[in-house]
Amino acid sequence: MRTGIRAPVSTAVAIAVGFLVLISLLIPGLEDLRNQILNWAILLAAIALLLGLANLFQVHFNKVRDREKPVYSSILLVAMLVTFGLTLWQGSQGDVPKWIFNNLQLPIETGLMAVLAVSLTIAAARFFQSRSDLMGFVFIGALFIALLAAAPVFGLELPIFTQVVGPIINSLSISAARGLLIGVGLGTLATGLRILLGADRPYGG
Amino acid sequence: MSISPEVLVALALFFILLFSVWGRNNPRRVFRSIKAFKELQRNIELSVEDGSRLQIGLGSGGLLGPQSAAAFAGLTLLRQVADIASDSDQPPIATTGDGALMLLAQDTLRSTYRRLGIREQFNSKLGRVTGLTPFSHAAGALPLILDRSVLGSALIGSYGNEVGLIAGASQRANGFTTGGSDRLSTQAILFAAADEPLIGEEIYATGAYTNAGAAHQASLRSQDLLRWILIALLIITALAPLFEGSQIVQ
Amino acid sequence: MPSDLLSQAGIVAAALLTLITLSYAFGDHPVFRIVLYLFIGIAAGYAGAIAIEDVILPQLVFPVLDAWNGVFQIAPADLIVRVVLSALLLLKLSPRAANLGNPVTALLAGVGAALAIGGAVQGTILPQVGAAVTTFNAAQFDLAMQGGHYGESIQVVVEGTILLLATVSTLAYFHFGATARGSQPPLRPIVVDGLAWVGSIFIVITLATLFAGVLLAALSALIERLSFLVGVANMLMGQ
Amino acid sequence: MSYQSSQDPEDRLPDWLKALRKRQSEEPKEEAKPAQPSQPPAAEGEDTEPTWLREIRERHRREQPTDEELLAEERALTDTQPTAPIKPLEKRRIETPFEPIELEKPVEKIPEPVSKIPDWLTLDEHGESSAAEETADEFTQPEKRTPAFADMEAEALSPGELPSWLQAIRPSETFPEEDNRSEEMLPSSEETAGPLAGLVGVLPAEPEIVQFGKPPVFSARLDVTESQARHAAAFSRLVAAEGRPREDLGRQVALPTRVLNWIISAAVFLAVLFPLIVQSQGTPRPEVDAVQFAASTNIFNAIDVLPPNAPVLIAFEVQPALYGELSAPAAAVLSHLLDKQARLVFISTQPTGPALADRLLQEHLSAAPSVATGDYVNLGYLSGGMAALRSFTSDPRTATLSAAAAVQNPWQSTSLLAVGQLRDFAMVFVITSEAEDGRAWIEQAGSSLPQGLYIVGSTQSAPLLKPYLLSDPPTLRGLVDGFGGATFYERLRNTDGLGRTYWDAFSYGLGAIVLLILLGGLYSRLIHLRPEKPAAQTEGKSA
Structure with a gap:
């Protein structure tokens, strides 16, 4: 059995669908077609998410089978299957899924975010180790101003930062952020066009 | 003065096609140096030499929005790294937090392996989701880094704050991290916490800086040209109210 | 009461998980790993179930079941396309038939690329360029000129120029094209290089401001978590 | 239908x-909802x-739009579209990609080996033949090779030795065939699809620096073919061994660094814990006339004049990770809205948004009568990202909501009876942890809301959202961000809430962080100052 679909088919699909959606975004009259394609894409993305779930399951099932840190992987598998089954059964607003979300998932996730406070402090404290040039000084200097402008420090108000220097730094960074965003937009535009031109074929074409 | 969306898209398209033909063989026309790419190349070499693994992170932004472009840049890098390192003891591993991106990563690896004639060595574990939400995706990548299963991580995709966890773990384990994102706050985290950050639009230049093909280089040149067109437009738009104002005054 | 018991168990579980997660700040350890894997599993299971509940059932399964019974919620052609695309995508599960699903991932890539282009142009580039009109405070400038306060009008121009320079030089910083110089690093035109240098300072300032924002957000998360732990400790000691 | x-x-x-x-x-299941x-x-x-x-x-049945609704949606979706036609250029250009590209010739499937010989062995020849037929490859032309790859070519680096029994059954005649392939058969950098089809060669990207070397195609192919067996032998080992920690002692983190990290962690934790434990409230709150909080004052003023029973839409775009931070400003603003007897209507484009919104109300605002009696509407999760958001902002009633909202028809509730369009809401709030979500709402909904939009945001989103406060006409009318915003808002309302509870810890934590960064910087500069380093890094990462 030959299972490969020839690349031109995939490339043609990507280009045709991509241009259709793009044209429908730029000129009016094709909204129905676009919505149709977007509905398919939303459905396919959801199915892809399930394939992701299957991949996660497979990777960790294999680890359990191969006795490669099986405790961790079996915890993951049990947690995944129980949450999946219960949420499907009761609905995402059901009591048990809500309990799991509020008392298990949320504390860990906010906890990980809280750990970031330490990780980022360490990163900033070690910043000069890797970068002791002018830009390093500018970064740390601006970081100090931005931090000191945020709130009183050890209970002491520092109006020079909150009312004078802080707003200046903020205003400059808003303008520079605009430049950064336009640049990101240009990069996005070019990257998207490469897919539509068939020059980039990440779908295996 | 303004520019309409369709004109901007048409211009970009035209410039890419133009630069694909014009001036592409001029050896003096090159790109500025970006340290992150040099370091990335060094780490790829290192990973091939000592048989260690590289992680290419694609983020968890998904495909249905503007954030998809960042992941496409990551997929280009994946293809290029796989081309070089698939032959090594430990081929690169692609991690993501989105199902559709996982499929594209697997497709990319599968086609690369097929092209290299080693399709039997492809394994779907090489393109995987480590978690299905942004933070759980990062959490899933932590053991890879903390256990030093990967030598380094190239994070090119749409990441949020969770990138700080990955970069932090990398610092703890003395691993190498480079990367960028379409989100500015993520770029800020990487600027401080990654070994070599890619800032602004530099992630979209990944293909051109890794010799991914003529189109990548042409699109980078068209980006440059559009940049100056927009700069001109920006200056005119910003100054116009003053001149209009002074005309009114006169 | 069982619900009370459940909620108290929830608080204790949440406190324990918080404590273990926070302990990662001091170093990695096996208990933290267990919590990490628990988290990945729960988040994945929850996300998968929501995908089924909110998208796959109403968009695919129910329409198919109804069509089976001769009732068409959506046009038959549309339904057929959905079923075929979904089936092809599911072939990705099989190592041997995975290639058959390539056109479907290609479709997703095409849609993604188009949305990226649309979003970049309509959502970022044009609005941001459009926002440049506010760089110079034209109203204040006009008023100053009309009132003969030329000093104030110059101030408006200077402020605006600095802000415009921040945007323009930042954009210029990223200019990639350069000229090769043998074994020397490639060089950009001097004007571009100069502008880029100015831009790099603005960029670094911006990144510092944004980094401060993330750091403060993380600090806030830490405070909320520790406050929760203190609350639970007080509750336990009070009992 | x-x-x-x-x-x-x-x-x-x-x-x-x-x-x-x-x-x-x-x-x-308990039948809670009436039909x-x-x-x-x-x-x-x-x-x-x-x-x-x-x-x-x-x-789902309820959401089947009528023909009228469909028409309305169609109209709504056209409203923001530009009218100029697209250039025909793209259409002409997209025809070329359909040039025949032969990626893979039909290959007869090799029967599964009955013995224990692995699959790849039988595929060796097969892989060879299909490889020779691949003409759509994207290999670039042979490029300058890095030393690493030169090493790779050497047999010495072969990761797995081929067992003799494998050697014996290996079809050796494939190699000369591979060698004899003509240059044309080999892949080049030519673009094989798309409008760029036929273009060969790439621009050198800074020759001496950026040479992402791939092995020369010819030898690489030969290498690869030979290495198939070796790698296959090594492969099962390497994939399986992924979880094994690398025995690389040279890369162990130095003890002083670990101790330093430990000290930093302890300092931050203690600085935050101390004020929380002693419940200190000594840090001054921002003054009510503080200029930097003018955007928060706007929100206060707007809510203060809100008539009773006004419908207020709240987009709850909060990632779970930042729920902790956002709970303070969100609770401050929502409690003001509840005091004004606003009818709250929640929606979210995040799957976990509805659950978090419920949690916030139950955790911090359960004293409000409408929360206690459940007299608020949760429209649930709006799936489909930007496209769905556009549809919702154009015509809220036709948008597809999640199953969670199926509990009752939200549009029949008293809060929403009078609401047909987005502009019918007295106020629209976005509670967001990410600037991108806030931006999406501003761009999609800002234009259709004459009264503008209000945002309760995270500290990290504020710098990117502030420009919208200045735009003309202002699409964003007010912003409360982070603990600072929450504390200020509570001061305005003359109440004590989460902001007050956290404010001292925030101030002390911030102080500790500033101090640690300063000390860390000094430590790096003075103690670890290596004279040769700055010279080597003058270009820096940023340049």
Whole structure:
């Protein structure tokens, strides 16, 4: 059995669908077609998410089978299957899924975010180790101003930062952020066009 | 003065096609140096030499929005790294937090392996989701880094704050991290916490800086040209109210 | 009461998980790993179930079941396309038939690329360029000129120029094209290089401001978590 | 379009649905919701259906748009579209990609080996032939190679030795064939699809620096072919060994660094814990006339004049990770809204948004009568990202909401009876942790809201959202961000809330962080100052 679909088919699909959606975004009259394609894409993305779930399951099932840190992987598998089954059964607003979300998932996730406070402090404290040039000084200097402008420090108000220097730094960074965003937009535009031109074929074409 | 969306898209398209033909063989026309790419190349070499693994992170932004472009840049890098390192003891591993991106990563690896004639060595574990939400995706990548299963991580995709966890773990384990994102706050985290950050639009230049093909280089040149067109437009738009104002005054 | 018991168990579980997660700040350890894997599993299971509940059932399964019974919620052609695309995508599960699903991932890539282009142009580039009109405070400038306060009008121009320079030089910083110089690093035109240098300072300032924002957000998360732990400790000691 | 599920016979359901039904009937879920008048009569087929399935179905049925609604949606979706036609250039250009690209010739499937010989062995020849036929490859031309790859070529680096029995059964005649392939058969950098088809060669990207070397194609192919067996032998080992820690002692983190990290962690934790434990409230709150909080004052003023029972839409775009931070400013603003007897309507484009919104209300605002009695509307999760958001902001009533909203028809509730368009809401709030989500709402909804939009944001989103406060006309009318915003807002209202509780810890934590960064910087500069380093890094990462 030959299972490969020839690349031109995939490339043609990507280009045709991509241009259709793009044209429908730029000129009016094709909204129905676009919505149709977007509905398919939303459905396919959801199915892809399930394939992701299957991949996660497979990777960790294999680890359990191969006795490669099986405790961790079996915890993951049990947690995944129980949450999946219960949420499907009761609905995402059901009591048990809500309990799991509020008392298990949320504390860990906010906890990980809280750990970031330490990780980022360490990163900033070690910043000069890797970068002791002018830009390093500018970064740390601006970081100090931005931090000191945020709130009183050890209970002491520092109006020079909150009312004078802080707003200046903020205003400059808003303008520079605009430049950064336009640049990101240009990069996005070019990257998207490469897919539509068939020059980039990440779908295996 | 303004520019309409369709004109901007048409211009970009035209410039890419133009630069694909014009001036592409001029050896003096090159790109500025970006340290992150040099370091990335060094780490790829290192990973091939000592048989260690590289992680290419694609983020968890998904495909249905503007954030998809960042992941496409990551997929280009994946293809290029796989081309070089698939032959090594430990081929690169692609991690993501989105199902559709996982499929594209697997497709990319599968086609690369097929092209290299080693399709039997492809394994779907090489393109995987480590978690299905942004933070759980990062959490899933932590053991890879903390256990030093990967030598380094190239994070090119749409990441949020969770990138700080990955970069932090990398610092703890003395691993190498480079990367960028379409989100500015993520770029800020990487600027401080990654070994070599890619800032602004530099992630979209990944293909051109890794010799991914003529189109990548042409699109980078068209980006440059559009940049100056927009700069001109920006200056005119910003100054116009003053001149209009002074005309009114006169 | 069982619900009370459940909620108290929830608080204790949440406190324990918080404590273990926070302990990662001091170093990695096996208990933290267990919590990490628990988290990945729960988040994945929850996300998968929501995908089924909110998208796959109403968009695919129910329409198919109804069509089976001769009732068409959506046009038959549309339904057929959905079923075929979904089936092809599911072939990705099989190592041997995975290639058959390539056109479907290609479709997703095409849609993604188009949305990226649309979003970049309509959502970022044009609005941001459009926002440049506010760089110079034209109203204040006009008023100053009309009132003969030329000093104030110059101030408006200077402020605006600095802000415009921040945007323009930042954009210029990223200019990639350069000229090769043998074994020397490639060089950009001097004007571009100069502008880029100015831009790099603005960029670094911006990144510092944004980094401060993330750091403060993380600090806030830490405070909320520790406050929760203190609350639970007080509750336990009070009992 | 008619829709009847009454003919859903049980026996036609797939097994897994049957199983679910069975379990459901054994454990009947509490019937909490009354049937909606707009629903078609319950059908016998549905009686045996699980509650959750039926709820989703019912919601879905209700959401079948009428023809009129469809027309409305069509109109709505055209409103922001530009009118100029697209250039025909793209259309002409997209024709070229359909040039025939032969990626893979049909290959007869090699029968599965009956012995224990692995698959790849039998595929060796097969892989060879298909490789020779691949003409659509994207290999670039042979490029300058890095030393690493030169090493790779050497046999010495071969990762797995080929067992002799493998050597014996290996079809060796394939190699000369591979060698004899003509240059044309080999892949080049030529673009094989798309409008760039036929273009060969790439621009050198800074030759001496950026040479992402791939091995020369010819030898690489030969290498690869030979290495198939070696790698295959090594492969099972390497994939399986992924979880094994690398024995690389040279890369162990130095003890002083670990101690330093430990000290930093302890300092931050203690600085935050101390004020929380002693419940200190000594840090001054921002003054009510503080200029930097002018955007928060705007929100206060707008809510203060809100008439009772005004419908207020709240987009709850909060990632779970930042729920902790956002709970303070969100609780401050929502409690003001609840005091003004606003009718709150929640929606979210995040799957976890509705659950978090419920949690916030129950955790911090349960004292409000409307929260205690459940007199608020949660429209649930709006799936489909930007496209769905555009549809919702154009015409909220036709948007597809999640199953969670299926519990009751939200549009029949008193809060929403008077709401047909987005502009019918007295105020629209976005509570967001990410600037991108806030931006999406501003861009999609800002133009259709004459009264503008209000945002309660995270500290990290504020720098990127502030420009919208200055735009002309202002699309964003007010912003409360982070603990600072929460504390200020509580001061304005003359109340104590989460902001007050956290404010001292925030101030002390911030102080500790500033101090640690300063000390860390000094430590790096003074103690670890290596004279040769700055010279080597003058270009820096940023340059």
